[in-house]
Amino acid sequence: MGSVANLRECRYRSQGKHCYFFRINNEVVIYATMKENIARLINHSCMPNCFARIMSFGEDEDRIILIAKKDVSAEDELIFDYRFEVDQNDELKVPCLCEAPNCKKFMN
Ligand SMILES: [Zn+2]
Structure with a gap:
């Protein structure tokens, strides 16, 4: 950042x-x-059902668009991979709590 x-x-x-x-x-x-x-509360997951993209609307306006990777039910939590840069410093690692079977254990 x-x-x-x-x-x-x-x-x-x-x-x-x-x-x-x-x-x-x-x-x-x-x-x-x-x-x-409300979108700021969308959690990270190593097995997301959505992904985020940046779309431009004119020269000065970009928006974050969340796109479902598959059909989602009304009761499903929307989750996406934050795609943080990998940090080699163990002290700066952010634990991942997503509990997905393929969880990488850290978000960065
Ligand atoms: Zn995880």
């Missing part, structure tokens, strides 16, 4: 807030911690 994202993450964590970031690319990160959207 960029330096602004890192600073915001540190500030939110020090305030005891959860961090809801979605990186569009190396320069653009959406911060959903302070402005709510």
